[in-house]
Amino acid sequence: EPEVTQTPSHQVTQMGQEVILRCVPISNHLYFYWYRQILGQKVEFLVSFYNNEISEKSEIFDDQFSVERPDGSNFTLKIRSTKLEDSAMYFCASRWREGGTEAFFGQGTRLTVV
Amino acid sequence: GIQVEQSPPDLILQEGANSTLRCNFSDSVNNLQWFHQNPWGQLINLFYIPSGTKQNGRLSATTVATERYSLLYISSSQTTDSGVYFCAVDNFGNEKLTFGTGTRLTIIP
Numbered sequence: 001e002p003e004v005t006q007t008p009s010h011q012v013t014q015m016g017q018e019v020i021l022r023c024v025p026i027s028n029h030l031y032f033y034w035y036r037q038i039l040g041q042k043v044e045f046l047v048s049f050y051n052n053e054i055s056e057k058s059e060i061f062d063d064q065f066s067v068e069r070p071d072g073s074n075f076t077l078k079i080r081s082t083k084l085e086d087s088a089m090y091f092c093a094s095r096w097r098e099g100g101t102e103a104f105f106g107q108g109t110r111l112t113v114v
Numbered sequence: 115g116i117q118v119e120q121s122p123p124d125l126i127l128q129e130g131a132n133s134t135l136r137c138n139f140s141d142s143v144n145n146l147q148w149f150h151q152n153p154w155g156q157l158i159n160l161f162y163i164p165s166g167t168k169q170n171g172r173l174s175a176t177t178v179a180t181e182r183y184s185l186l187y188i189s190s191s192q193t194t195d196s197g198v199y200f201c202a203v204d205n206f207g208n209e210k211l212t213f214g215t216g217t218r219l220t221i222i223p
Contacts, residue, residue, distance in 0.1 A: 042215045043211075045210040048210055098146055105157045110155060
C-alpha cells in the first residue's frame with residue numbers, strides 16, 4: 001500500500017538553528033500539507049501546497065517557516081531559526097485532490113529544540 | 115471555522131470491554147477521518163468515513179452527516195488499543211483537516 005514517508009523520525013536541534021523536515025508524499029497525489037502537534041495538544045494545520053505554491057496557511061506559519069517541492073518527489077518544511085516553542089511533532093500529509101478525499105499522513109518527525 | 119468536539123476526553127476500561135467514542139462537528143463536512151495515535155506519536159489512519167458505516171475487524175465507525183456526528187466503536191478492547199483517538203474533518207471549500215481534541219483511551223489488563 002502506498003504511504004507517505006517522513007525523515008528524520010526524530011531531530012534535536014539547538015535554538016536558532018535551521019532545520020529541514022522532509023516528506024515523500026504518495027506519488028500520484030497533488031495536494032500536500034504540514035501539520036503540527038505540540039505535546040499533549042491537538043493536531044494543528046500549518047500549510048497546504050498545490051501546483052507549486054502555498055494554497056493556504058495558518059497564523060502559526062509565519063516568516064520563519066517555508067515549504068518547497070524541490071523535485072518531483074520531495075516536499076520539505078524549513079524552519080529558519082528554531083525557537084523552543086517549535087518543539088513538536090510535525091506531520092506531512094497528501095491527498096490526490098482537494099477536499100472530500102482521504103488524506104494520508106506520514107509517521108511524523110519529532111522535533112526537539114534545546 | 116468548523117468546530118470539532120470529541121467525547122469523552124478520557125476513558126479507562128478493562129481489557130475485553132467495548133467502547134464508543136463520539137465526534138461532533140459544527141458544520142456540513144466533505145471528509146471525516148478517524149485516527150489512532152500510538153504511544154510513539156504516529157497517527158494511524160483508521161477510517162475515512164464522511165457518511166455511512168464501515169467496519170474493520172474489532173473497530174467500526176458510523177457517521178450521520180445530517181446530524182453532524184460520528185461514532186467510533188471498539189469491541190473486545192485490547193491493551194494495544196490504548197492511545198489517543200482523533201477525528202478530523204474538512205468542509206466544502208476548505209481543504210484543510212480540522213482535528214478534534216481527542217479521546218485518550220487506556221485499556222487495563
